[in-house]
Amino acid sequence: MQFDSLQALIEMGGHGHFVWMAYGITFAVAIGLIAQPMLKRRRLLSALKTQHALENE
């Protein structure tokens, strides 16, 4: 372990805000790339389900 306290880990000897900002933005982009097709899939499937229900009435 390189840091002896949570405070030291957050500050990283003055470079903390650079490091954490880089990781934070990366995390946000990754979540976006994962969520986009999942939402698209869910929207499509629910639309198809409604359509299917209407056809079978």
Place this chain on the structure above:
Amino acid sequence: MHLMKLSFSMNNVIQFFFKLGSPQWFYKATGWLMPLLAILAAALLSWGMVKGLLYAPMDKVQGNSYRIIYIHVPASFVALSCYYMMAVLAGVYLIWRTKMAEVVLRCCAVIGAGMTFISLVTGAIWGKPTWGTWWVWDARVTSMFVLFFIYLGIYALSKAFEREDLGSKAAAVLALVGTVNIPIVYWSVDWWFALHQGATLKLTEKSAIDSSMLQPLLIMIAGTYCLYAFLILLHARADILRIEQKKQWVKDLVST
């Protein structure tokens, strides 16, 4: 006898690629891979991040800011790999009109743009404490910036036409033309030595990095490739359902 065996296995290979080109087969054959790739990516990325952020020693010259390397380098690798794959698929699509090549080609544009964006942003953030500036028009940075806009252009073209196949064709042509930028990205650090540091990882000689710092980097690279494979399949499978929604197999999938 020997020849027969060989032609039989060649037939299998051809058949495999033929099936791979069918959206329905692709969708059904890749389902089991999704949880596997998701778990693998999550495990490798969290392991690499804990090692890189908490356990790897501080860099003597750059201090702790160097820890950005653990996302910057893997994202840049994948940003380029994604382009290779997209360019090959563009060729396959233009020659054989393979449906799946078209689908994955469009997915590559989105994922590649995302990865290039991460590479550019983390590079800029790393540049501030290291070079003293967020941005510099150095050869490597500029060629990655161009790559980002090529990805965006391919995505925009693929959506620009009423008929989707025309958009895909235009996008595929741009993907092939944009390939000229790739060797520039790749060799820019050697051709024009400016601010961007040289390659950290070298295949043919000893890497310019200590093993305690290298290990988390290799784990992060492996994890990012797993994430990339997961994203390709996730995007492709969602798009398959969209383009095949009128087909019976999708209707069966919905009704059960």
